Amino acid sequence: MSQIDDLPPLREVIATHGLSARKALGQNFLLDLNLTARIARTAGDLTGADVLEIGPGPGGLTRGLLAEGARKVLAVEKDPRCLPALAEISARYPGRLEVVEGDALQIDPLAHLTPPIRIVANLPYNVGTELLVRWLTPPQWPPVWETLTLMFQREVAERIVAQPGSKAYGRLALLAQWRTDARLALSLPPEAFTPPPKVSSAVVHLTALPEPRFPARADILERLVARAFNQRRKMLRSSLKSMSPQIEDHLNAVGIAPTDRAETVSLEGFCALARALEAE
Numbered sequence: 001m002s003q004i005d006d007l008p009p010l011r012e013v014i015a016t017h018g019l020s021a022r023k024a025l026g027q028n029f030l031l032d033l034n035l036t037a038r039i040a041r042t043a044g045d046l047t048g049a050d051v052l053e054i055g056p057g058p059g060g061l062t063r064g065l066l067a068e069g070a071r072k073v074l075a076v077e078k079d080p081r082c083l084p085a086l087a088e089i090s091a092r093y094p095g096r097l098e099v100v101e102g103d104a105l106q107i108d109p110l111a112h113l114t115p116p117i118r119i120v121a122n123l124p125y126n127v128g129t130e131l132l133v134r135w136l137t138p139p140q141w142p143p144v145w146e147t148l149t150l151m152f153q154r155e156v157a158e159r160i161v162a163q164p165g166s167k168a169y170g171r172l173a174l175l176a177q178w179r180t181d182a183r184l185a186l187s188l189p190p191e192a193f194t195p196p197p198k199v200s201s202a203v204v205h206l207t208a209l210p211e212p213r214f215p216a217r218a219d220i221l222e223r224l225v226a227r228a229f230n231q232r233r234k235m236l237r238s239s240l241k242s243m244s245p246q247i248e249d250h251l252n253a254v255g256i257a258p259t260d261r262a263e264t265v266s267l268e269g270f271c272a273l274a275r276a277l278e279a280e
């Protein structure tokens with residue numbers, strides 16, 4: 001195993017700064033720097049890119065991002081105990097790491113970065129999903145970021161890349177796949193983390209498409225998909241009844257049987273239906 005930098009090993013950093021993992025903050029740390037460098041590489045070519053990292057913790061992934069050549073890393077961390085450890089990384093990479101203490105759900109530092117921008121995070125699962133949805137639904141498309149490289153529980157990662165007909169297919173898959181190329185980049189067993197979580201994890205890499213895969217108005221598509229999957233066991237003619245009195249006609253016109261269920265309808269089908277509703 002090669003050394004990615006000359007900073008102390010992460011176990012030592014954690015001991016020096018008393019960073020015992022806190023469950024309430026979803027702290028499961030990655031201590032293998034070769035692994036964090038590998039995750040950083042899945043984010044693509046970092047040289048010449050600004051990176052927004054959410055939840056750097058003791059800085060394992062941060063060190064990977066800097067060692068892989070990120071022009072600048074802006075890291076948002078909620079736990080103030082981590083700041084001294086992150087300051088040591090900052091000193092090792094002068095001018096390239098800026099740390100902001102705060103809750104990533106409350107602050108949006110994207111405006112402080114210069115394109116090309118890549119977002120990378122190993123976050124607690126609920127925070128990660130909420131941020132993913134926000135990053136996928138900006139006021140304008142294309143977004144300011146080019147790629148998202150995010151760690152999730154394996155089950156959530158599967159929902160992001162799911163295809164029609166599978167149990168995992170739903171709102172998250174449609175939201176992600178409408179405007180990005182989403183792929184499962186890496187699977188990690190619980191033992192990769194300290195302390196190990198209960199379930200496996202996976203890194204998903206999403207690349208923003210210049211424009212949506214199929215035309216549709218974002219607000220209509222989002223409402224449609226939310227209604228359809230809210231009652232995923234129901235036939236579409238009943239789960240979507242509240243969208244329009246003519247929903248059966250629209251479904252037939254775009255080639256979807258009104259008796260079908262949401263999980264059998266493709267992204268293209270949902271977009272066609274959103275356009276039919278818009279034209280009503």
Ligand code: SAM
Nearest residue numbers: 025028029030055056057077078079103104122
């Ligand atoms: N990136 C580090 C790693 O890979 O070892 C730490 C990952 S740990 C799963 C999640 C990190 O996110 C913790 O450092 C935690 O304090 C931080 N965190 C949790 N909620 C946050 C929030 N709302 N905003 C910013 N950071 C948060």
